[in-house]
Amino acid sequence: GHRVRIMDGVQASPIAGVTLQTAQLNGITIRYASAGDAASPLVVLCHGWPESWYSWRHQLVALAGAGFYAIAPDMRGFGGTDAPKDPALYDHFKHISGDILALMAHVGHGTAAIVGHDWGAAVAWNLAVMRPDKFPKVCAMSVPRALRTPFTVATLKKQFNWKAGAPRADNFFYMLYHNEIDPKTGNLVAAQEYSKHPREFFERMMGTSESPEWQEKHTNAPKVGQFDARDAGGFMDRMRTLKDPRVVAPWLSNEDLDYYANEYSANGFAGGLNYYRCMDHTVESGKDYLSKPITQPALFIGGTRDMVTVMFGGVENVNSVMAAAVPNCSMKWLECGHWIQNEKSAEVNSALIAFLKGGSAKL
Numbered sequence: 544g545h546r547v548r549i550m551d552g553v554q555a556s557p558i559a560g561v562t563l564q565t566a567q568l569n570g571i572t573i574r575y576a577s578a579g580d581a582a583s584p585l586v587v588l589c590h591g592w593p594e595s596w597y598s599w600r601h602q603l604v605a606l607a608g609a610g611f612y613a614i615a616p617d618m619r620g621f622g623g624t625d626a627p628k629d630p631a632l633y634d635h636f637k638h639i640s641g642d643i644l645a646l647m648a649h650v651g652h653g654t655a656a657i658v659g660h661d662w663g664a665a666v667a668w669n670l671a672v673m674r675p676d677k678f679p680k681v682c683a684m685s686v687p688r689a690l691r692t693p694f695t696v697a698t699l700k701k702q703f704n705w706k707a708g709a710p711r712a713d714n715f716f717y718m719l720y721h722n723e724i725d726p727k728t729g730n731l732v733a734a735q736e737y738s739k740h741p742r743e744f745f746e747r748m749m750g751t752s753e754s755p756e757w758q759e760k761h762t763n764a765p766k767v768g769q770f771d772a773r774d775a776g777g778f779m780d781r782m783r784t785l786k787d788p789r790v791v792a793p794w795l796s797n798e799d800l801d802y803y804a805n806e807y808s809a810n811g812f813a814g815g816l817n818y819y820r821c822m823d824h825t826v827e828s829g830k831d832y833l834s835k836p837i838t839q840p841a842l843f844i845g846g847t848r849d850m851v852t853v854m855f856g857g858v859e860n861v862n863s864v865m866a867a868a869v870p871n872c873s874m875k876w877l878e879c880g881h882w883i884q885n886e887k888s889a890e891v892n893s894a895l896i897a898f899l900k901g902g903s904a905k906l
Contacts, residue, residue: 568645574623575616579607584906585652588615591661595622601888626814633821635669636828656680679904682842689864721819734812736777742804747782752880841872842898846879
């Protein structure tokens with residue numbers, strides 16, 4: 544049976560029915576949220592950037608109510624989980640996988656459905672292809688899987704015309720921005736920018752169905768003619784030229800934004816940015832897996848207005864790359880932006896629960 548060890552550091556959570564606890568696993572402290580009966584089938588929820596276990600608040604409660612044991616860690620680098628400084632320690636195949644497998648063992652489960660959004664979606668795809676024995680079902684939101692050379696810093700630099708030592712004259716792209724080090728301080732430029740105004744950062748990043756907007760909209764900055772140029776400023780500078788989302792979206796309360804901002808005020812932004820700095824390590828470690836189709840039952844939930852959908856060439860393009868990369872995947876499209884599981888929580892919950900309960904694959 545599933546005997547759960549006594550866990551250290553049980554904390555109250557702001558969501559009724561959800562408990563927070565910490566455990567020493569895979570060489571780091573991991574904080575995770577849980578809901579439901581620990582003997583029920585396990586669902587692991589992996590959040591993305593710039594988020595927290597809190598992004599799954601609606602799903603944790605719904606999954607517990609539907610008879611699952613749901614756990615949502617603060618992923619390595621975020622919130623109450625440790626944030627190692629070395630970006631190589633964020634490799635999906637070597638380190639993030641170890642965190643998730645150790646957490647499953649800690650709560651007494653050998654298998655789980657893995658669910659992810661944003662970077663968590665990439666983690667879910669990568670763990671599903673690496674360990675089909677551990678993950679009989681996979682659900683990803685926002686970020687599709689394609690059987691092509693994944694993003695690396697080098698391919699992005701080529702695409703956005705970045706030259707060594709002179710990024711400020713080149714084109715802005717947020718993934719490259721997240722790799723920039725300030726030569727004066729030795730710190731990440733983006734972390735410095737975001738930490739100056741954490742609450743405003745979350746308002747602009749999550750405040751509307753369109754946020755964060757695809758950067759083709761970031762044109763004609765007040766002071767610089769060509770706003771795609773890196774020297775027109777950072778990501779926050781760009782977001783400030785767009786619609787001001789001080790009146791936040793109906794699915795996001797001021798308390799929600801406070802929770803995100805407080806999590807980052809305590810622990811900083813550098814840890815989460817390491818996912819962008821580790822892309823090349825993950826691609827190298829995953830070379831045997833990234834070109835292999837995922838064959839287990841899968842569900843993809845995409846937002847038609849999501850910036851990531853635009854990056855992947857639109858809905859039809861995503862459908863065609865996914866047919867090859869994840870042949871047993873049901874595709875569900877919702878009329879929404881990037882923050883799918885919050886903006887469309889009821890639709891996501893019902894699709895996810897139907898997927899987890901359906902079919903013959905046993906959790």
